Amino acid sequence: MNLTRRKSELVKEFSPMLEKTSTLSKIWIWSLVAIILVGAYALFLQIYKGQSVTGMRDNVVWGIYTVNFTFFLGMGYAGAFISSVLHFIKTPWKNSVSRIIEITTVLSIIIGPIFILLCIYRLDRLHYLFMYPRIQSPITWDVIAVITDLIGCFLYLYLTFIPDLAILRDNSKDLDVPKWKKNMYRYLAIGYQNTDEQKEKLHKITKTMSVIVIALAIVAYTILAWVFSLTLQPGWNSTIFAPYFIVSGLYTGVAVIILAMFLIRKYLKLEKYIRKVHFIFAGVILLILSLLFGYFTFSEYFPKWFSHKASDANLLNTLFSNYFWMFIIANYGAVLLPLVVISFKKLRTVKLITLTSVIAIICLWLNKYLIIIPTLETPYLPIQDTRPEYIYYTATWVEWALTFTGVAAFCLLFTLLIKFVPAIPMSGIIDNEEAQKKKKKRFKKLKTE
Amino acid sequence: MKNNIFKNQIIASLIIVLAFSLNALAQKNEASNYKMRFKFKTVKQTDNSRLLEVNFYGQNKKDRKDKISVADAEINFYNVLNEEEILLGSAKTSHEGIAKITVPNSQKYLINEVGLITLIAKFEGTEAIDAEEDDISIKDLFLELNLEEIDSIKTVIVNAFTIDSLGVKTPAEEVDVIISIQGMLSKMILEEGTIEDGVFEYEFPTNIPGDKEGNITVFSIIDDSDDFGNVIQQKTENWGVFDKEIKSEGNKLWSKAAPIWMYIVLSILILGVWANYVYTISFLFKIKKEGKELELAQQLENNQE
Numbered sequence: 133m134n135l136t137r138r139k140s141e142l143v144k145e146f147s148p149m150l151e152k153t154s155t156l157s158k159i160w161i162w163s164l165v166a167i168i169l170v171g172a173y174a175l176f177l178q179i180y181k182g183q184s185v186t187g188m189r190d191n192v193v194w195g196i197y198t199v200n201f202t203f204f205l206g207m208g209y210a211g212a213f214i215s216s217v218l219h220f221i222k223t224p225w226k227n228s229v230s231r232i233i234e235i236t237t238v239l240s241i242i243i244g245p246i247f248i249l250l251c252i253y254r255l256d257r258l259h260y261l262f263m264y265p266r267i268q269s270p271i272t273w274d275v276i277a278v279i280t281d282l283i284g285c286f287l288y289l290y291l292t293f294i295p296d297l298a299i300l301r302d303n304s305k306d307l308d309v310p311k312w313k314k315n316m317y318r319y320l321a322i323g324y325q326n327t328d329e330q331k332e333k334l335h336k337i338t339k340t341m342s343v344i345v346i347a348l349a350i351v352a353y354t355i356l357a358w359v360f361s362l363t364l365q366p367g368w369n370s371t372i373f374a375p376y377f378i379v380s381g382l383y384t385g386v387a388v389i390i391l392a393m394f395l396i397r398k399y400l401k402l403e404k405y406i407r408k409v410h411f412i413f414a415g416v417i418l419l420i421l422s423l424l425f426g427y428f429t430f431s432e433y434f435p436k437w438f439s440h441k442a443s444d445a446n447l448l449n450t451l452f453s454n455y456f457w458m459f460i461i462a463n464y465g466a467v468l469l470p471l472v473v474i475s476f477k478k479l480r481t482v483k484l485i486t487l488t489s490v491i492a493i494i495c496l497w498l499n500k501y502l503i504i505i506p507t508l509e510t511p512y513l514p515i516q517d518t519r520p521e522y523i524y525y526t527a528t529w530v531e532w533a534l535t536f537t538g539v540a541a542f543c544l545l546f547t548l549l550i551k552f553v554p555a556i557p558m559s560g561i562i563d564n565e566e567a568q569k570k571k572k573k574r575f576k577k578l579k580t581e
Numbered sequence: 582m583k584n585n586i587f588k589n590q591i592i593a594s595l596i597i598v599l600a601f602s603l604n605a606l607a608q609k610n611e612a613s614n615y616k617m618r619f620k621f622k623t624v625k626q627t628d629n630s631r632l633l634e635v636n637f638y639g640q641n642k643k644d645r646k647d648k649i650s651v652a653d654a655e656i657n658f659y660n661v662l663n664e665e666e667i668l669l670g671s672a673k674t675s676h677e678g679i680a681k682i683t684v685p686n687s688q689k690y691l692i693n694e695v696g697l698i699t700l701i702a703k704f705e706g707t708e709a710i711d712a713e714e715d716d717i718s719i720k721d722l723f724l725e726l727n728l729e730e731i732d733s734i735k736t737v738i739v740n741a742f743t744i745d746s747l748g749v750k751t752p753a754e755e756v757d758v759i760i761s762i763q764g765m766l767s768k769m770i771l772e773e774g775t776i777e778d779g780v781f782e783y784e785f786p787t788n789i790p791g792d793k794e795g796n797i798t799v800f801s802i803i804d805d806s807d808d809f810g811n812v813i814q815q816k817t818e819n820w821g822v823f824d825k826e827i828k829s830e831g832n833k834l835w836s837k838a839a840p841i842w843m844y845i846v847l848s849i850l851i852l853g854v855w856a857n858y859v860y861t862i863s864f865l866f867k868i869k870k871e872g873k874e875l876e877l878a879q880q881l882e883n884n885q886e
Contacts, residue, residue, distance in 0.1 A: 267839035267847060276847075280854055287861055294868075322865060323872015330868050337861045344857050351850070 136302075138562060143303040146554040149400050150300075151308045156399070157547070164544040171537025174530040175250075183253050185530045190515060192508040192525035197247045199500045200535055203384065204244030204542075205278070205356055206377065206500075209349040210385025211237030212285050216342035216349070224568075225413070227560035228405045231553070232392045234289045236385070239545050241282045243538050250534060270358045277352035284348050288341045290320075294334060295559030297321040313552070353378050360503070366443035367436070367507035376428040383421040383466070384496045387489040390414050392546070394486040396555050405556045408482055415485040419474040422492065426467035429499075443512055450506045454524075458498050466495035612709055615639030615649060621702040621715035624811040625722065629686035633658045633669065635702045637713070638678045650678030651710065658682055659701045661716075662691035669700075696720050696743060722753060722809040726801045728785070728818040735785035735820050739801045741776045741812075752779020756803055762789065763798040763815075791821020 153161070177185050188195045215233040218226040249255065265272045298321040300307065304314040324330055354374040361373035370376075390411065397406040436444040451459050473479045473488045505525050515522060527535075617639050624632040635656045641647035651674055658669040670682035680702075690698045697718045706712030725740040737760055741753035756776040760783050761768040772783050781801075791797040797820045803812040832840045 267843050268834050273847075276851065280851065283858065284854065287858060291861070321872075322869040323876060324868055325872055325875050327871070327875065330871055333864050333868055337864045340857060341861055344854060348854065 135562070138565070139299045139558065140303050140306060142558040142561060143299060143306055146556070146558065147307055149554060150313075150551060153551070161544065161547060164540040164547070167540035168537050168544070171533050171540070174533035174537070178250070178530055178534075185528060187521075187526045187528050187531060188251070189522045189525070190518075191511060191523050192505060194251060194504055194508060195525055196501065196527045196531050196535055197250045198504055199497065200538055201244050201247040201251075202356060202377075202500050202504070203497050204240045204247065204538065206353060206381030207384045207388050208237050208240030208244055208285070209281070209353040209378075210382040211240060211389070212281070212288070212345045213349040213382065214385060214389070216288070216346040219338065219342040224564045225407075225410055227557055227564055228402075228407075228410055229389065229393060229414075230292070230560065231550075231555055231557050232396060233385075233389055234292055235546055235549050236388055236392060238282075238285050238289045239542050239549075240388075241278070241285050242545075243542050245278050245282075247534075247538060270355060270362050273355045274352075274359050277348070277355045281345075281348045281352045284341065284345050288338070288345050291334065291338045291341060292557065293553055294321060294324050295326065296553050296557055298324040298326060299558050300553070316552075350378060353381050364512075365507050366441075366447045366510060366512070367503070370432060372428060372431055376432060379421060379424045379428055380496055380499060383418070383425050384493065386414060386418050386421055387492040387496070390418065390486055390489040391493065394482065394489075396550070397482075400550070400555060402556060405561075411482045411485045412480055415470070415474045415480060415488070418485070418489065418492065419470045422467050422470040425496075426463070429463050429467070443510070446510045447506060450510050451502065454509075455502060455506055459502055462495045462498035462502055466492050466499065469495075612639070614642055616642055617651070617710060617713060618648075619702070619704065619713035619715050621700075621717060622805075622811060623700055623717055623719065624813060625724075625809075626683070627813060627815045629723075631684045631686075631688070632681060633684060633700060633702065634679065634681040635674070635704075635715070636679055637674050637704065650674070650676060652676045652678060654678075654680070654704055654710070656680040657703045657705075658684075659703065660690050661699050661701055662693055665691055667691060690721065692721070692746070696745060717810060719806075719810040720808055722756075722803065722806075722812050723750075724801060724803065724812050724814040726799065726814040726816045728799060728816050728820065735787070737783040737785050737799055737801070739776060739781040739783075739814075740779055741781075741803070742779050753809075754778065756806060756809065759800075759802040759804060761800045761802060763800070768800060768802075785820060787822055789821060790823050791819075795819050795821030795823070797821050 186195060186197075211233050215230060215237055218230055218233070249258070252258065261272070261275055265275075297317050301314075301317040301321040304317055307314070324334070354377070357374040357377035360368040361370050363369060393406050393410065393414070397403055433448070437448055469488050469491055473484050509524055618637070620636045622634050622636075624634070626632055637651045637654055637656070639649045639651060641649075654674045655671055656674065657671045660667045660669055669684050669688070672680040672682050674680040692698055698721055699716060699718045701714060701716040704710075704713040720743050723742055723744065727738040727740070729736050729738060739758055739760075741756055741758070742750045743753065744750055753776050758774055758776050758781050759770055760772040760774070761770045763769075771786065774781050774783065785799075789797060796817050798815055798817045800813060800815045802814075803809055805811060830836050832838045834840065
């Protein structure tokens with residue numbers, strides 16, 4: 133196989149995604165920009181008028197911003213974990229999903245922390261976190277973990293981009309892209325020529341970074357769970373919160389990846405690379421994670437109901453009265469739906485698996501909402517004789533606008549990134565083809581012998 | 582005219598209070614559903630002046646916890662003896678239903694043959710609320726509070742006596758007294774005892790720090806006595822004893838500096854991860870260097886050709 137020719141062929145194959153922006157894509161991008169502009173206005177209002185434009189008050193000091201923060205970070209850590217684990221698995225199909233996972237990871241870890249900044253009114257004091265950190269505080273651990281993880285994921289994503297950037301640099305003559313893009317390819321490819329020494333070095337550091345990223349994902353999400361579970365709040369002070377968060381984070385991550393796979397396959401016409409088998413395999417992982425999620429959810433709430441401590445009983449009473457339907461949808465929907473869809477062969481279609489993932493994403497978001505809000509509404513020492521809005525939380529349009537802005541920003545950055553590098557790693561395709569060739573040769577040799 | 586305004590004010594305030602009550606239902610808040618309570622008390626204060634106070638409120642006949650204060654009701658306070666009546670003062674009830682006046686210590690009271698002072702609080706009544714009256718008959722008790730160190734023991738000495746018309750002091754007997762000190766928010770009770778033969782002594786504890794200068798305000802209180810009402814006396818003395826300075830704790834979860842192991846674990850983790858980042862970046866520079874060398878070599882090759 134002529135490697136140079138093959139690289140050129142692949143660049144030609146993927147070039148439409150990098151060169152052209154279809155009318156549909158333009159509508160998609162401008163819709164996202166419109167949502168972000170509404171969010172910018174909401175942000176202006178929040179900065180100008182203060183936190184009173186949100187539903188957060190004395191009791192419920194964390195609203196849907198914190199829900200989004202935990203949700204996005206869970207997604208990001210899960211992506212990092214899955215991506216790094218895939219690095220160690222030698223299977224041809226991983227190449228089709230690896231870049232989607234890597235991009236999901238980095239974007240989630242960028243967008244997640246922005247939501248926690250929205251909860252802070254005195255952002256002018258943010259630097260105090262670094263100037264006067266209390267090492268005993270889980271908040272300090274979380275700040276360190278998020279920053280470290282973000283840089284680690286960036287680095288890891290960049291390492292996986294280098295071979296493709298080099299291919300794009302070498303074949304930029306054939307590409308009808310702006311000059312700045314070509315310069316970026318050249319600059320970011322850091323002179324990578326795919327020589328054996330360079331290949332070995334890149335492989336070595338990517339492998340080490342994979343291990344670090346797996347460990348970091350577990351540590352960072354554990355710390356995030358500890359931000360809740362190391363407090364004495366009813367419903368949060370739980371020993372299984374860290375693994376529960378990790379499982380629900382992995383579950384969210386897989387569901388989002390399936391959704392991204394579906395959209396990329398459909399709109400970038402990549403059915404050749406992202407096949408049904410990928411969806412079925414991801415669906416099986418989704419099922420396993422949904423069952424684990426169900427197990428942890430049951431283990432979390434059953435002892436609370438059984439022990440019947442006053443504060444826990446109060447929390448459960450709130451969950452089963454004010455949040456009855458949300459509780460049922462969040463927990464039963466997230467567990468039963470994948471079980472039904474994946475268990476029956478006839479239902480195991482790409483569309484149904486994707487639909488299940490979408491529902492699972494909503495259920496898991498609601499699950500985070502149920503973890504955070506009802507607990508804050510049922511404190512040990514409730515405020516007496518006060519206005520209901522000081523006790524009960526309802527998100528305002530400002531909070532919803534900024535929530536959708538986060539989702540829109542995620543989608544926009546994703547769209548722009550896959551316009552910069554192909555959604556399917558070209559270097560991975562070449563590596564697979566070479567591996568297949570070697571296998572065939574070995575097989576032929578064995579046959580002739 | 583004045584009388585009409587007065588009447589209207591009372592009715593209006595009661596209606597307003599009833600209307601804005603949190604638990605209120607229209608029917609429930611009718612004045613007829615409330616039983617009026619009119620409580621009168623007197624407190625002889627530290628400067629021997631006398632506080633006269635009325636608490637005027639309505640209590641729901643069905644739900645006894647439901648209480649509504651009667652505001653703006655004019656209360657007259659009298660000192661009476663047989664047919665003779667002296668008006669000591671008047672006050673209007675506040676939003677909390679409290680009306681109070683302070684009678685100076687120079688006031689000459691009408692006293693009966695056994696030394697009792699009869700005080701009456703009167704509310705004349707309106708169309709909506711009936712007239713109310715309450716009286717108290719008490720003896721004028723004098724309370725002396727002395728804080729002395731006897732044989733290096735800090736002692737609180739309370740003397741209680743009455744003085745008859747001839748100026749003869751009669752020691753009080755079997756009167757319950759409370760010794761307390763002023764705390765940050767309220768008084769803290771140290772001892773409850775009984776005055777015998779006009780005297781009560783109490784050994785003051787030696788572990789109370791007092792304010793920042795070591796001053797402690799001690800109170801002797803006779804609370805709701807049938808014979809004397811409420812009498813209070815106070816004195817301040819530099820009796821505070823500061824405990825030894827708390828030695829600084831070692832590194833604890835709650836101290837300023839965290840436990841050592843936390844610094845060690847965190848440092849190892851952060852250094853371990855960041856060292857790996859540096860290692861990775863250094864390899865990227867090596868790759869870049871090799872790339873440049875390859876590029877140069879290629880350029881040389883091209884030039885030679």
